[in-house]
Amino acid sequence: MKKKMIFSEFFRNNGVVMGSLLMGLVGFWLIFLVILPQLSMLDYSFRFNLPPSEVGGPKDVYTLSNYQHLIYGSDKTHQTYNTVDLMVFVRTIIAAMAVTIFNIFLCYPLAYFLGQSKGSGFVRLLVVLLIIPYWINEILRAFALRIIFGDSGLLNEALMFLHLTKEPIDFIRQDIALYAGLGYAYILLMLFPMYNVIESLDRNQIEAARDMGASWPRIHRRIVIPHAKPGIVSGATMVFMLSAGALAAPQILGGPSSLWFTQLVYQWFFNSLNWHQGAAYAIVLLVSTIIIVLTVMRIFKVNMGDIGK
Amino acid sequence: MNSKSLIRIALGVYLIIFFSYLLGPLVVMSLTAFNSSGFPSVSPWACFTYEWFNVLWNDSAIREGIFYSVIIGLGTVALSVSMGLAASIVLTQVWAKFRSTYYTLIIAPILVPGVVLGISTLVFWDRFGKFLGAGDGSMLSNLFHNGIFLTILGQSSFIASYAMLVFVARLQRFDPGLTEAALDLGATHTQAFRKILLPFMRPAIASASVLAFLASFENYNTTTFTIVDYKTLTTVLAQKVRLGINPSISALAFIIITLTVFAALAFEAYRRNQARQEAVKQGKAKVKSGGILPSFMTGNPAAIVFVLLAFVAIVMIGTAQKYSPEQCKIQVREAKQAEIQRRIKELQEQRLIKSQSEARQGPDIFGAPEEDTGGKPSGAFGGVFAPGNLSDDGDTQEPEAEKPSGGSGAFGGVFAPTNLDNGEGN
Numbered sequence: 001m002k003k004k005m006i007f008s009e010f011f012r013n014n015g016v017v018m019g020s021l022l023m024g025l026v027g028f029w030l031i032f033l034v035i036l037p038q039l040s041m042l043d044y045s046f047r048f049n050l051p052p053s054e055v056g057g058p059k060d061v062y063t064l065s066n067y068q069h070l071i072y073g074s075d076k077t078h079q080t081y082n083t084v085d086l087m088v089f090v091r092t093i094i095a096a097m098a099v100t101i102f103n104i105f106l107c108y109p110l111a112y113f114l115g116q117s118k119g120s121g122f123v124r125l126l127v128v129l130l131i132i133p134y135w136i137n138e139i140l141r142a143f144a145l146r147i148i149f150g151d152s153g154l155l156n157e158a159l160m161f162l163h164l165t166k167e168p169i170d171f172i173r174q175d176i177a178l179y180a181g182l183g184y185a186y187i188l189l190m191l192f193p194m195y196n197v198i199e200s201l202d203r204n205q206i207e208a209a210r211d212m213g214a215s216w217p218r219i220h221r222r223i224v225i226p227h228a229k230p231g232i233v234s235g236a237t238m239v240f241m242l243s244a245g246a247l248a249a250p251q252i253l254g255g256p257s258s259l260w261f262t263q264l265v266y267q268w269f270f271n272s273l274n275w276h277q278g279a280a281y282a283i284v285l286l287v288s289t290i291i292i293v294l295t296v297m298r299i300f301k302v303n304m305g306d307i308g309k
Numbered sequence: 310m311n312s313k314s315l316i317r318i319a320l321g322v323y324l325i326i327f328f329s330y331l332l333g334p335l336v337v338m339s340l341t342a343f344n345s346s347g348f349p350s351v352s353p354w355a356c357f358t359y360e361w362f363n364v365l366w367n368d369s370a371i372r373e374g375i376f377y378s379v380i381i382g383l384g385t386v387a388l389s390v391s392m393g394l395a396a397s398i399v400l401t402q403v404w405a406k407f408r409s410t411y412y413t414l415i416i417a418p419i420l421v422p423g424v425v426l427g428i429s430t431l432v433f434w435d436r437f438g439k440f441l442g443a444g445d446g447s448m449l450s451n452l453f454h455n456g457i458f459l460t461i462l463g464q465s466s467f468i469a470s471y472a473m474l475v476f477v478a479r480l481q482r483f484d485p486g487l488t489e490a491a492l493d494l495g496a497t498h499t500q501a502f503r504k505i506l507l508p509f510m511r512p513a514i515a516s517a518s519v520l521a522f523l524a525s526f527e528n529y530n531t532t533t534f535t536i537v538d539y540k541t542l543t544t545v546l547a548q549k550v551r552l553g554i555n556p557s558i559s560a561l562a563f564i565i566i567t568l569t570v571f572a573a574l575a576f577e578a579y580r581r582n583q584a585r586q587e588a589v590k591q592g593k594a595k596v597k598s599g600g601i602l603p604s605f606m607t608g609n610p611a612a613i614v615f616v617l618l619a620f621v622a623i624v625m626i627g628t629a630q631k632y633s634p635e636q637c638k639i640q641v642r643e644a645k646q647a648e649i650q651r652r653i654k655e656l657q658e659q660r661l662i663k664s665q666s667e668a669r670q671g672p673d674i675f676g677a678p679e680e681d682t683g684g685k686p687s688g689a690f691g692g693v694f695a696p697g698n699l700s701d702d703g704d705t706q707e708p709e710a711e712k713p714s715g716g717s718g719a720f721g722g723v724f725a726p727t728n729l730d731n732g733e734g735n
Contacts, residue, residue, distance in 0.1 A: 010402060013402060014402075014498055015497060015498025015499060016498075017497075017498065017499050018498045018499055018502050019498075021395070022395045022398055022399055023399075025391055025392050025394075025395035025396070026392070026395050026396050026399050026415075028392070029392040029395075029396065029415075029465075029466070029469055030414060030415070032462075033418075033430070033462055033463075033465060033466035033469075034414070034417070034418055034466055036433055036437075037426075037429035037430050037432065037433035037466075038421075038425075038429050040429065040432055040433040040436050040437075041425070041428060041429040041432050041433070044432050044436075106327065106330075109320075109323055110323070110324070110327055113320065113324075124577070126324075126328075128573050128574075128577055128611075129328065129331075129332065130331070131573055132332070132335075132566070132569050132570060132573055133331050133332065133335060135523055135527075135569045136335060136527075136562070136565060136566060136569065137526075137527045137542075137543060137546065137562075137565065138527060138529055138543075139529060139543055139546045139547050139550060140338070140546065140558070140561070140562045140565065141334065141335075142550070143338065143546075143550050143558060143559075143562070144334035144335055144337065144338035144562070145334050146550070147334070147337055147338055147341055147349050147559075148333075148334055148337055154337055184330065184331075184334070187331070237420065238419070238420070241420045241421075241422060242422075244422065245421075245422020245423060245424055245425070245530065246530070247423070247424055247529065247530045247533065248529045248530070248543075248547060251547065251551060252547070252550050252551060262422070262424045262530075265424055265428070266424070266533075269428070269534065275428075275431075275432065278428065279428055279432060282422075282424060282425045282428050282429075283425075285422060285424075285425065286421060286422065286425045289422070290420075293420070303409070
């Protein structure tokens with residue numbers, strides 16, 4: 001009953017034509033592009049991978065086998081664990097967290113510097129310089145790092161020229177290139193939210209604290225960081241989600257023996273042609289990353305409404 | 310005072326590190342586009358060349374990819390900007406208790422991994438087609454399995470959230486009283502929207518469109534699942550980079566970087582010009598005239614840099630028509646040849662010394678075929694230093710001349726003694 005009233009008010013405010021146009025667009029987006037696809041993927045992940053003729057037949061029942069495969073592998077007795085896939089999953093999550101923390105420390109000083117020294121031409125130049133790599137294709141950025149980290153790449157040549165090493169270091173196989181690439185790919189998504197909140201901090205607060213004799217670390221701990229917290233958490237959320245879900249960087253920069261979890265999903269889809277298994281893995285990735293993000297937001301007492309500001 | 314200058318130095322060092330991490334790879338990649346070496350690298354610099362731009366231009370897969378990327382980009386802009394605008398208007402009117410849930414719903418697609426969005430789009434439309442009873446080969450089924458259609462929907466699902474964020478920021482400054490006044494004066498809701506809200510939102514619509522187009526153009530994670538049998542620029546690039554890289558990709562990157570730099574400078578120059586004109590209008594600044602520079606460049610460093618860079622670019626394109634690195638290439642080839650000859654000689658001498666010492670020690674210490682491998686008996690590349698392998702290896706282009714370019718298996722025939730006799734390198 002109440003709902004009906006809201007709708008009638010909505011249409012009174014917007015008129016029938018505009019009201020239904022707005023409703024239609026939002027409804028199409030949320031229902032057909034967001035909610036139903038996710039639900040159908042969830043449903044899909046609980047079904048067997050059957051040949052087309054048997055779909056909808058008596059064998060087409062719900063099953064947990066796709067999820068069990070992640071934990072136990074192809075072992076039907078559930079004695080041994082699927083260590084390969086589980087290790088990939090754990091590694092993906094931990095590495096994504098490490099990349100996020102690395103980005104926080106790397107970006108915070110710059111965000112503070114840019115946010116607090118407003119208006120000068122030099123700062124404007126820096127911001128323009130920051131925006132340029134933002135619009136270069138993700139794949140091209142990974143490619144650029146590959147040129148640098150490759151076997152006969154610039155970094156190895158430089159190290160050998162300086163006689164720091166004799167043999168070229170295999171950065172790709174040791175995953176150094178991958179971590180550098182992931183950090184590189186999403187660093188600006190950490191910087192800009194931080195910069196925006198620090199810019200809104202009243203400089204007088206810092207001055208006042210300094211007049212009262214507070215040291216720099218203390219000023220940052222008690223004034224700047226609490227103020228910047230929504231920006232830091234929103235940046236961290238985006239970097240974590242995007243690096244855990246990254247596909248291009250691991251494909252281009254990852255070592256041949258180590259995989260990223262999204263690459264497993266990709267393999268289930270395109271190499272094994274088992275969409276159900278791939279959907280199950282994708283659900284695991286989605287749910288676990290969301291749980292981690294919500295936990296972190298709860299710990300730091302930040303709302304969803306702060307994201308994207 | 311002392312600690313202040315220390316902080317300044319630390320800040321300078323930090324800024325240099327940060328920006329070289331950010332921009333260094335792009336600069337290096339741009340440089341590799343001009344090196345004639347077949348593998349993208351800068352350190353063994355061979356010749357300055359424009360040939361990779363030619364290779365790029367003649368690459369039909371990339372041209373096709375760009376074509377589909379633009380089509381998908383335009384479709385995504387149309388869909389996601391209108392959905393984002395509608396969602397932001399609804400956000401201002403939604404029932405207060407429901408607002409945070411609604412906001413979470415429309416912001417969530419940004420946070421969902423692109424892979425998940427791609428898969429769910431693919432799966433959903435496949436099943437939706439079956440649900441509607443569309444048989445294989447019918448028009449509806451073809452549409453729901455069409456890569457362009459699926460990619461536009463998949464990308465719009467999260468790009469609409471970006472557009473929505475742009476609109477929300479602008480809508481906060483909108484005065485709803487204007488619309489009410491129009492309605493009081495007898496305008497219909499549609500008229501009020503078209504004549505009041507839409508003109509107010511126009512700058513935001515422009516920037517959201519640019520943002521949406523770029524986001525669509527560079528998307529990979531979602532596209533790779535939804536594109537099915539079409540190709541976009543990013544999927545073509547990903548395939549090329551994974552299968553084997555050559556500097557024509559650097560050439561493409563160089564073009565994109567140049568365009569980005571020009572766009573950023575033009576935008577900055579335009580903004581400064583606007584700000585200046587505003588200041589002149591308000592009487593805060595005087596109109597300087599009679600300088601050497603044209604009026605739009607005065608007090609506008611971005612515009613000056615823009616014009617200078619444009620000049621450099623024109624000169625480069627002009628010389629590219631005439632410049633030919635053939636002479637240099639021949640020199641590099643000769644140098645390489647000399648290097649190979651030197652190596653062969655070295656190895657021959659080594660072998661000579663070795664065989665002499667072996668002759669003294671007796672033949673059964675080394676196995677018969679292995680003794681040919683010279684100084685490196687057991688390594689994977691061992692046999693390739695054998696002289697016969699290189700003897701008619703006239704035009705080795707790659708720096709990795711050590712790799713066996715002939716032979717049947719990976720390193721198959723190189724250990725065989727016959728390999729040396731008839732000199733079958735290639």
